Amino acid sequence: MTETVTLTVRGMSCGHCVRAVTEAIRAEDPAAEVAVDLAAGTVRAATALPRARVAALVAEEGYAVQD
Incomplete structure (x- = not known):
């Protein structure tokens, strides 16, 4: 079952950050x-x-990740 998860995250600032997070989840x-x-x-x-x-x-x- 798919759910949408939304997180507030500090420390992301560039395309590398986007790629790293996306690839970690998709792995x-x-x-x-x-x-x-x-x-x-x-x-x-x-x-x-x-x-x-x-x-x-x-x-x-x-x-x-902030709660």
Whole structure:
């Protein structure tokens, strides 16, 4: 089942950040639709992964996920 997860993330500032986060999520859910908004500091993913796992993947890339 796919759900949309939206996270507020600090530390993203460029295309590399977008790629890193997108690839990390898609590595575990290749069908995920990931949208990163650098200006707003958000990551939105339509994914089968639970919110906690998406947050952990973003954090593993070095970005601070806010609750």
